[in-house]
Amino acid sequence: MRALSGDHTAAALSADRLVVLExxxxxxxxxxxxxxxLAFHExxxxxxxxxxxxxxxxxxxGSVICWGSYGSDLAEAVRGL
Structure with a gap:
């Protein structure tokens, strides 16, 4: 995940939080x-x-507001960052 994104601070976070989609x-x-x-800075x-x-x-x-779907392929979603 870190190598693909180029973000050495990327980390998995607890999913136990409010997450919504606009x-x-x-x-x-x-x-x-x-x-x-998965967090990549903000x-x-x-x-x-x-x-x-x-x-x-x-x-x-700690909540997350999402704005769009990037499909089911994690690698493609990371490249979308």
Whole structure:
């Protein structure tokens, strides 16, 4: 993960936190149930229980707001950072 991303500080975080996905075109959020959460500085990749990777931002309170799906391939999602 660190070699692929080029981020030597990349780390797995506890998925026990609030993780939401912004709903496009609305001022609403969908609750995500992650089973994996990877942090790359303030950016995160979150794997939802359906196998999709979502990109988001880690907030100061530890929650994550995601804005889009990057598919089911982790390598492709990391390259999307």
């Amino acid at each position: 709903v496009a075109g609305q001022d609403d959020y969908e609750l995500l149930r992650p089973d994996v959460l 950016l995160c990749l979150v794997r939802h229980d359906d196998g999709e990777w979502y990109m988001g931002q880690l907030d100061d309170d």
